[in-house]
Amino acid sequence: MKISGSYTVPIPRDEAYKLLQDPVILAKCMPGTDHLEKIGEDEYEMKMKMAIASFSGLFTGKVKIADAHPPDNFMLLVEGSGKVGFLKGSGLLNLTPQEGATEVKYEGDVQVGGTIAAVGQRLLESTSKMIIKKFFEKFAEAATQPTT
Amino acid sequence: MATTTITKTEKLVGKAMRRQEDPRLITGSATYVDDIQMPGMLHACILRSPHGAANIKSVDIAAALAHPGVAAVYVGKDTEKVGPVPCGASLPGLRVPHHYVLAIDRVYFIGHPVAVVVATDKYIARDAVDLIEVEYETLQAVTDPEKAIGPGAPPVHPEWPDNVAFNYHQEGGDVDTAFAQAEVVVKQRITSQRLIPSSMETRGVVADYNTGDKALTIWSSTQIPHLMRTLVAQMLGAPEHKVRVVTPEVGGGFGSKLNVYAEEALMGFVAMKLGQPVKWIESRRENCMCTIHGRGHVDYFEVAAKKDGTILGIKLKLIQDLGAYHQLLTPAIPTLSVLMMPGLYRCQNVRADIVGAFTNAVPTDAYRGAGRPEATHGIERMVDILAAELKMDPAEIRLKNFIHNDEFPYATGTGLSYDSGNYAAPLHKAMDLIDYHNLREEQRQARSQGRLMGIGLSTYGEICAFGPSPATPAGGWESATVKIEPSGMVTVMTGSSPHGQGEETTFAQITADELGVGIDDVIVLHGDTAIVQYGIGTFGSRGTAVGGTAVYFALQELKKKIKKYGAMLLESEEVSFSDGVCVDHKTGKSVTLAEIAGASHRAMKLPPGTQPGMVETYFWEPPNFAFPFGAHAVVTEVNRETGDIEIKRYVAVDDCGNIINPLIVAGQVHGGVVQGLGQALWEQAVYDDNGQLITGEFMDYAIPRASMIPWIETEHTVTPSPVNPLGVKGVGEAGTIGCSPAVVNSVVDALSTLGVRHIDMPMTPEKIWNLMEGARA
Known part of the structure; x- marks a missing residue:
């Protein structure tokens, strides 16, 4: 499944680029994220709860940053699996400055398998979009709050 | 308490009787596999x-x-x-x-x-x-059968990179000449989507x-x-x-x-x-x-005809989505489509090529109708497309091409011998019931008001009563044992294994009539290899036509023995046996079946050359298939705003030969039509490009609910089969086979004013809405 969209965050591009790769911020903003830990250069381990259609499940997996061209763009590679199946995704995030703010355009491909595909595929697109929207909302909030 | 035994002269064959098996099914006292409990x-x-x-x-x-x-x-x-x-x-x-x-x-x-x-x-x-x-x-996976056999597809099995499991060619008559002489040729790609059989259990x-x-x-x-x-x-x-x-x-099988x-x-x-x-x-x-899926066809049809509507030749290229493996009958199913491809029409010039395509999907195999719904859907769509091309009435073009009543047994271009038929009779009956000619007038008025009303017909034939052994993979006969217990009660053991078809009732009706006992004096046992002699099973509308016939012949053998004992007991040379009594007409003396059964087990004296006891077993080999037929007529109206299809009337006229139990036959037709509607309107097994099944449960796979089903009007014509002494043909799959083309023909008719010529199933509101939007653009 292809997904794409954009969201404007109210911080300058350099800052946005940095924060989008900050595990603390990401763990805080990604809905359902239980745990996010840096395990290598540009590589994180993640646990995430996700609910689609009639069931929910815990996914464990890895997030990797590749093809980074600060502060313009980077690739995000996600791979996770759990009792309800697996998911794989890749996305290109493009950051464009906009008068003190930053427009983040994303374009990606999500693949799911197992029960989650059989049961949840119908709702996958709307769920993905909702998760991404929630992420950016929280991200915008977190980015503009003073660090505690 | 009054006895439930019916007077022994009353004939039960032909009578609408409630099913003997139903009390246990509707009171929760039946045992399914999951009910079995064992220590440890x-x-x-x-x-x-x-x-x-x-x-x-x-x-x-x-x-x-x-x-x-x-x-x-x-x-x-x-x-x-x-x-x-x-x-x-x-x-x-x-x-x-x-x-x-x-x-x-x-x-x-x-x-x-x-x-x-x-x-x-x-x-x-x-x-x-x-x-x-x-x-x-x-x-990389591949689930689309056409992509699988195309260039660059990932191999399902690395040893066969072309994903072709088999090529099959069949030809009859002179197809090239037929197409060369044609005044009109119509072509259409027609799909018959993958379906999930979805038995309740x-x-x-x-x-x-x-x-x-x-x-x-x-x-x-x-x-x-x-x-x-x-x-x-x-x-x-x-x-x-x-x-x-x-x-x-x-709890249901439908072939799965x-x-x-x-x-x-x-x-x-x-x-x-x-x-x-x-x-x-x-x-x-x-x-x-x-569990296996059904259908999975992509068919390329070509029909050659004269301007007066006479069909001259039929070509079919059939791509069968096999899935990743062959289950028991997987590759055989599309060959049945080829046998049935001329339908009820007098066309000898036929050519079919099947490509069996491996895909990364669960295997396809027999599902209610198994190959015959696909064939019927194809030819019945093509005849409508031809009629539209020639601006002929769909009923008229069918009547023109039907095999004539005096041509039976009719040898088809595909090598079958149709046993008996009167193909115009159910079509006329269906047209009368639905008031066809007035409906066309009503349709003209509806169209003038901008309403999208459609009238669809299908006239189907099917191969039933599988079948002669040489034509089946595992033997096409069926077995029966009939025992009369010392008390005169009767036990029937059938090798066919009924699972919802009601044969505990129909076989008891046959037995009760032959022996002159009540239906409650008969029990029909099946489905245990330690109790029942070897048998083949229930599929391909064979239960009654083959299994019931085996019961009939076992009963004839048993009656010979009954008469021997009767003659001995009456000290007579010649006795007759009917209505449960042996009578010596010279003396007027008689002896009952129970007395005879008792004497045969007690065996104080035996008739010459006769064994004690009262058991006969018969294995019946059918000389041919039986070929039921019928006509379905459907009135639909399409909602212009939503693409929703409303079925205003559904008429099914089936000819399944002699009818043993009209109630069971109606039930079979109803169930069959519901599954046909499922395919025509809602159901589709969908895999995504990665091989994920995205219709993996009933939230996404749209099997029909009771509220989605129209009133189904059923009627019959009766053309007995000469293949078996009961004159029966089989009805388990008829409803499904007749249904989908009638519904699609009706909806295409409704949308024909917008230039729509064909619609592939399922005809979801989304698909119909898009078609209408496309037509507006």
């Missing part, structure tokens, strides 16, 4: 592939094995010597992949079994499945091994207990006489249980290894994913 019973759960295609790099079962309550975990290499899962069909050059019961180093479709966990309860087994770690290397297996006797008993929800016994014994290397298969109540699956042998293997009974019950998601 273990429960199995199967780990299945989440990928459409992948190499298995490693399987780690340590954590699952260590889980409390887990008795055993088996993976592919443990069961390597079991099987393979059998393919019973043979075609020239057929490529048959080795179908292991558990995948060894590669998975070929979503749901492919990888490991089995056996535990003390089913929840522990399910939990432990999640503890198995499998490392997969995912591969999923599959289930219980296996129990007696270590002392070295004897295995398997309870399975199947249509073919005896064939399963033979095949599972082979798969397990067990001696056939020490394998017993019991088929308790079966006309099969031998990995799980039957797998549970046998587990029971033999552990010496404890084991149960596996398929979940609904597993049923969607791992």
Whole structure:
């Protein structure tokens, strides 16, 4: 499944680029994220709860940053699996400055398998979009709050 | 209390009788596989592939094995010597992949079994499945049959990179000349989508091994207990006489249980290894994913005709989506479509080419109608397309091309011999019932008001009463034993294995009439290989036409014996037997069946050359198939705003030969039509490009609900079959076969004013709305 969209965050591009790769911020903003830990250069381990259609499940997996061209763009590679199946995704995030703010355009491909595909595929697109929207909302909030 | 025994002179054949099996079914006293409980019973759960295609790099079962309550975990290499899962069909050059019961180093479709966990309860087994770690290397999958056989497709089986399992060609008459002489040729690509059979009861297996006797008993929800016994014994290397298969109540099969699956042998293997009974019950998601699917055709039809509508020739290129393996009859199913492709029409010039395509999907196989709905849908759509091209009335073009009544038995261009027919009769009856000519006027008015009203016809034929043994993979006969107990009560044992068709009632009706007893004096037993003589099973609308005929012939043998005993007891040279009494017409003396039965068992005296007891067994080999036919007529209206299709009227006129129980026949037609509507309007098994089944449960797979079904008006014409003495033809699949083309023809008719010529199934509101939007643009 292809997904794409954009969201404007109210911080300058350099800052946005940095924060989008900050595990603390990401763990805080990604809905359902239980745990996010840096395990290598540009590589994180993640646990995430996700609910689609009639069931929910815990996914464990890895997030990797590749093809980074600060502060313009980077690739995000996600791979996770759990009792309800697996998911794989890749996305290109493009950051464009906009008068003190930053427009983040994303374009990606999500693949799911197992029960989650059989049961949840119908709702996958709307769920993905909702998760991404929630992420950016929280991200915008977190980015503009003073660090505690 | 009044006795329920009916007066013995009343004939029961032809009478609408409530089913003998229903009291236990509707009061919850029937036993299904999942109702079986045994001391020490273990429960199995199967780990299945989440990928459409992948190499298995490693399987780690340590954590699952260590889980409390887990008795055993088996993976592919443990069961390597079991099987393979059998393919019973043979075609020239057929490529048959080795179908292991558990995948060894590669998975070929979503749901492919990888490991089995056996535990003390089913929840522990399910939990432990999640503890198995499998490392997969995912591969590119292909699920579209046309893409699979096209250039650049990933190979389903690496040894056959073209994904072609077989090519099959059949030809009759002179097709090239027919097309050269044609004044008009119409062509259309017609698909018959993959369907999930969705029996109410999923599959289930219980296996129990007696270590002392070295004897295995398997309870399975199947249509073919005896064939399963033979095949599972082979798969397990067990001696056939020490394998017993019991088929308790079966909650629907529709062909999906006309099969031998990995799980039957797998549970046998587990029971033999552990010496404890084991149960596996398929979940609904597993049923969607791992039980065979039906249909899966892409058909390219060409019909050549004269300007007056006379059909001259038919060409068909058929691409069959086989899935990743051959189940029992997978490659044979599309060959039935070819046999049936001329339908009811006098066309000898036919050419068909089938390409069997491997895909990364669960195998397709027999589903209600098995090959014949696809063929009927094709030819009945093509005849409508031809009629539209020639601006002829769809009824007129059919009447013009029907095989004439004086041409039976009729040899088709595909090598069949149609037994008997009067094809115009049900069409006329359906047209009268639906008031066809006035409807066309009503349609003109509706159109002038901008309403989209459609009238659709289909006239179908089908191959039933499978079948002569030379034409079937496993023998096409059926067996019956009839016993008269010392008290005069009657036990019938049929080798066909009814599972919803009501043969405990229809066979009792036949028996009651022949012996002059009441229906409650007869019991019909089936579905246990330790009780019933070898039989073939129930499928292909064969139960009554073949199994019932075997009962009839066993009864004729038994009546000869009854008369011998009657003559002896009456000290007479010649007696007659009817209505349960032997009579010597010279003396007027008589003796009842019960007295005769008692005397034959007591055996104080025997008629010359006659054995004691009162049992006869008959194995009947049918000389031909039987060919039912009929006409369905459907009125629809399409909502311009939403694309919703409303079925205003549904008329089904079927000719299934003589009718034994009109109530059961109506029930079969109703059920069949509902499944036909499912295909026409709602159902479709969908895989995504990665081989994921995205219609994996009833939230996404749209089987019809009761509220979605229109009132179905059923009527009949009766053209007895000369193939069997009962004159019956079979009706189990008729409704499904006649339905889908009638509905699609009706909706295409409704949208014809917008220039719509063909619609592929399912005709969802979204599809119809888009078509209308396209037409507006």
